[in-house]
């Protein structure tokens with residue numbers, strides 16, 4: 329009896345001692361908990377979430393806790409709307425995923441933290457290609473940490489289906505059309521497509537550089553030259569877009585990009601024109617890029633690397649623990665080992681050129697080789713659809729024209745004219 333009592337008493341005492349000890353340590357636990365980053369992003373598909381996990385785990389290893397602030401919606405338009413609403417309401421996240429000119433827009437408002445001392449200590453300028461660093465810096469200061477480089481002008485093909493129809497990966501528009509017809513004749517949807525403005529513009533970017541070449545793309549989408557936007561070459565690009573429209577299934581409207589990738593994965597569709605975040609979905613589904621999924625640049629765009637780079641910017645905050653967490657996040661993002669593991673999952677290639685290509689699949693290796701080779705050819709071109717070529721207003725105006733054309737019977741001549749007018753208004 330006494331023994332039982334003693335046991336219970338001792339156990340209770342031990343428990344209250346433990347509780348007391350925990351209470352004594354509580355302040356430091358609380359302080360630690362403050363070393364937290366809230367990260368706003370739009371990586372919600374299977375492949376994207378897997379890549380994000382690599383970042384979460386990296387930070388947790390460094391004692392920084394992660395507060396997830398996802399806003400679903402490929403391409404990030406919904407996330408940007410949510411971000412503006414939060415900042416207006418005085419509720420800035422610690423950190424946010426941003427693309428291209430949006431980084432400069434926020435920097436211009438003076439709300440981003442200056443990462444320059446860290447960038448200098450870690451020599452970011454030596455490892456990040458100038459084309460990417462141009463977006464990470466503003467007014468001579470580093471304001472964002474680039475995590476990757478995506479190439480947007482890819483064509484993905486289901487290899488089993490390709491073999492089944494006896495086709496070959498196309499290298500020009502005629503071969504592309506021939507293959508699409510082979511798929512169609514075999515009862516397979518030739519092109520998996522998600523009918524959302526950003527996806528339509530992603531495809532249109534690839535067509536424009538393919539039809540017009542690198543200089544034309546730059547004239548039209550970077551210089552916003554009215555003659556290029558409204559001329560014969562742009563009309564030819566719209567003609568090609570019209571032909572593509574004939575190869576999508578009837579249910580494309582509003583479909584998310586990863587569901588279009590799933591159609592290629594499960595053999596419902598033969599091809600998808602999409603940036604290499606689609607590769608993240610293929611990998612997540614257990615397919616091997618270069619083996620089960622063929623990757624080629626969109627036919628006719630081999631000399632171009634249309635890029636977009638996901639970057640994380642930090643909002644200026646007063647809290648010291650949170651500032652430390654921000655610097656840990658930025659530093660983790662730029663480390664070569666992290667850039668390797670993250671990009672192997674995400675489908676992109678590292679923004680840090682110190683990372684070797686060895687572990688990447690043939691599609692990643694091609695991107696890395698082209699990234700380096702095109703430095704001197706002018707082939708590294710900013711993606712319009714992903715906010716790197718022009719302002720958000722111009723991008724939005726072009727989205728409207730491109731989507732309206734794809735979803736109507738408008739003529740190519742009228743679409744090219746509409747492009748000139750819309751850009752002139754938005755500029």
Ligand code: BGC
Pocket residue numbers: 370376401402403404427478585605636637638714
């Ligand atoms: C981003 C990618 C993302 C894709 C689809 C692009 O704008 O750069 O990281 O996976 O949108 O959401």
